[in-house]
Amino acid sequence: METLSPSITPCVSLPYSNNSSVHVRSHGLSSLLLRNSRSPANLSLISSSRSSLTRASAVEHSKTSPSIDLSDPNWKTKYEREFEERFSIPHITDVFPDAEAIRSTFCLKMRSPTEDFVGGYPSDEEWHGYINNNDRVLLKVISYSSPTSAGAECIDSDCSWVEQWIHRAGPREKIYFRPEQVKAAIITCGGLCPGLNDVIRHIVITLEIYGVKNIVGIPFGYKGFSDKDLTEMPLSRKVVQNIHLSGGSLLGVSRGGPSVSEIVDSMEERGINMLFVLGGNGTHAGANAIHNECRKRKMKVAVVGVPKTIDNDILHMDKTFGFDTAVEEAQRAINSAYIEAHSAYHGVGIVKLMGRNSGFIAMQASLASGQVDICLIPEVPFNIHGPNGVLKHLKYLIETKGSAVICVAEGAGQNLLEKTNAKDASGNTVLGDFGVHIQQETKKYFKEVSMPVDVKYIDPTYMIRAVRANASDGILCTVLGQNAVHGAFAGYSGITVGIINTHYAYLPIPEVIAYPKSVDPNSRMWHRCLTSTGQPDFI
Ligand SMILES: Nc1ncnc2c1ncn2[C@@H]1O[C@H](COP(=O)(O)OP(=O)(O)O)[C@@H](O)[C@H]1O
Numbered sequence: 001m002e003t004l005s006p007s008i009t010p011c012v013s014l015p016y017s018n019n020s021s022v023h024v025r026s027h028g029l030s031s032l033l034l035r036n037s038r039s040p041a042n043l044s045l046i047s048s049s050r051s052s053l054t055r056a057s058a059v060e061h062s063k064t065s066p067s068i069d070l071s072d073p074n075w076k077t078k079y080e081r082e083f084e085e086r087f088s089i090p091h092i093t094d095v096f097p098d099a100e101a102i103r104s105t106f107c108l109k110m111r112s113p114t115e116d117f118v119g120g121y122p123s124d125e126e127w128h129g130y131i132n133n134n135d136r137v138l139l140k141v142i143s144y145s146s147p148t149s150a151g152a153e154c155i156d157s158d159c160s161w162v163e164q165w166i167h168r169a170g171p172r173e174k175i176y177f178r179p180e181q182v183k184a185a186i187i188t189c190g191g192l193c194p195g196l197n198d199v200i201r202h203i204v205i206t207l208e209i210y211g212v213k214n215i216v217g218i219p220f221g222y223k224g225f226s227d228k229d230l231t232e233m234p235l236s237r238k239v240v241q242n243i244h245l246s247g248g249s250l251l252g253v254s255r256g257g258p259s260v261s262e263i264v265d266s267m268e269e270r271g272i273n274m275l276f277v278l279g280g281n282g283t284h285a286g287a288n289a290i291h292n293e294c295r296k297r298k299m300k301v302a303v304v305g306v307p308k309t310i311d312n313d314i315l316h317m318d319k320t321f322g323f324d325t326a327v328e329e330a331q332r333a334i335n336s337a338y339i340e341a342h343s344a345y346h347g348v349g350i351v352k353l354m355g356r357n358s359g360f361i362a363m364q365a366s367l368a369s370g371q372v373d374i375c376l377i378p379e380v381p382f383n384i385h386g387p388n389g390v391l392k393h394l395k396y397l398i399e400t401k402g403s404a405v406i407c408v409a410e411g412a413g414q415n416l417l418e419k420t421n422a423k424d425a426s427g428n429t430v431l432g433d434f435g436v437h438i439q440q441e442t443k444k445y446f447k448e449v450s451m452p453v454d455v456k457y458i459d460p461t462y463m464i465r466a467v468r469a470n471a472s473d474g475i476l477c478t479v480l481g482q483n484a485v486h487g488a489f490a491g492y493s494g495i496t497v498g499i500i501n502t503h504y505a506y507l508p509i510p511e512v513i514a515y516p517k518s519v520d521p522n523s524r525m526w527h528r529c530l531t532s533t534g535q536p537d538f539i
């Protein structure tokens with residue numbers, strides 16, 4: 001039976017403050033709300049979180065909002081209007097006001113993809129499956145009654161309800177590209193993630209249903225645009241039919257690569273006018289820059305992203321594809337660590353999971369397994385040594401339970417390691433190996449206190465990333481892939497697609513990558529994780 005450590009803090013204090021120095025939870029409203037701290041009412045985003053604002057260097061919000069004066073009786077209306085403006089999605093008609101729209105060729109009546117449009121486009125005249133351009137999805141669905149409510153994000157001290165609407169994804173009745181004039185390209189960048197092949201597959205299948213015949217894959221990420229030895233891969237339903245049965249990416253992935261202008265030069269040369277970009281924060285920063293460069297050059301191109309990251313660090317979305325699968329797979333590693341630890345005399349199982357800045361996989365896998373005693377993530381500071389340190393608690397667990405399991409996210413405890421200052425080809429900081437560090441410190445500590453322990457360290461990170469998507473991710477990938485194509489045909493560009501409050505939406509890219517999403521240490525989910533592990537604060 002699990003025994004709780006006597007050092008457990010019974011409740012977590014909720015630092016409510018409307019002082020401008022309050023740490024702002026890193027959600028989408030941050031830039032606007034931080035500016036509010038200079039407003040006459042001197043109110044910033046009021047949050048019960050203790051995490052500080054983290055910001056990706058990549059992209060700032062593209063559409064800045066002026067400060068909201070909370071003493072203005074109409075501030076809510078103004079806020080909602082400005083929110084709508086920030087989350088408006090760029091459209092081809094912004095640059096080409098006379099762009100011709102035709103009736104959609106997305107037709108679910110069976111038709112051979114090799115058929116030519118000699119007799120005109122097929123259409124489902126009576127079909128009521130289209131999305132109206134004015135359809136919206138609500139971004140936030142909880143009305144908090146107090147800033148001290150767990151996870152509360154409030155704009156004013158009363159936590160006034162403010163509506164934040166974003167664009168609903170899906171097929172439109174009017175499209176801005178003639179299928180026979182489309183050359184569509186798909187690219188996968190960054191690290192691997194379960195589900196990449198499922199998304200590629202559904203982009204290709206949906207493009208074919210619209211009637212596109214010229215579809216290519218760019219090999220090995222952005223590098224494929226500049227490396228002369230890499231040739232584009234022709235794609236069709238036949239090519240992609242079974243690719244979802246294996247993990248990885250049919251097209252290959254890479255970090256780093258050519259400049260944005262080189263990429264756009266290459267797109268011009270190749271005649272690409274639809275680009276589907278599958279990747280994380282970095283890839284999306286690139287996609288947005290490509291979109292802007294195309295606009296600057298007056299190219300009628302749709303650039304649409306599909307967020308890919310097992311780290312789940314993309315803002316606003318319920319989750320990104322591959323995350324669910326990663327959690328499921330991580331749980332298997334935790335179970336092995338548990339079995340090893342449980343079967344050994346004074347066994348300690350340590351599992352390292354991915355998560356550069358965000359501990360979502362570690363948190364969710366710990367919760368899912370129910371076998372973790374200590375979960376360490378980058379968002380929550382901790383000490384290893386000292387009276388409240390991890391090792392002291394570990395000793396207590398060994399004494400009371402006989403074994404213990406520790407789950408660490410790769411980005412945890414970086415302040416306790418020597419900095420490498422190394423960067424990968426994309427400019428991401430190369431992290432120190434905290435898993436190895438805590439393994440070594442555990443062995444040292446128990447030697448010092450003359451207590452025998454049997455430490456088993458499992459690093460399943462690349463095994464987790466390489467698996468094929470599970471059923472739930474498979475469905476998510478299908479919907480995201482289809483919606484990416486609908487967005488491009490509808491004439492949107494510089495957008496990405498995500499699942500938000502169980503609905504599918506289009507968002508302007510800068511809003512989802514303004515900074516990496518992270519675990520809120522005051523969220524219900526982190527509290528649930530603490531309830532499950534029974535771990536105390538290690539501070
Ligand atoms: N700020 C940026 N602007 C343009 N391209 C970027 C930017 N950051 C990263 N990239 C490119 O995006 C690709 C993927 O980035 P990376 O950070 O490795 O993965 P991810 O997209 O999963 O975060 C790389 O080819 C990288 O060169």
Ligand SMILES: O=P(O)(O)OC[C@H]1O[C@](O)(COP(=O)(O)O)[C@@H](O)[C@@H]1O
Pocket residue numbers: 189190191192280281308309310311354355356410424
């Ligand atoms: O060894 P690689 O390819 O750099 O990948 C490691 C990184 O991949 C990730 O899982 C996901 O990163 P990306 O979203 O940038 O692909 C990180 O958590 C991890 O640091």
Ligand SMILES: [Mg+2]
Pocket residue numbers: 190280281282309
């Ligand atoms: Mg990234």
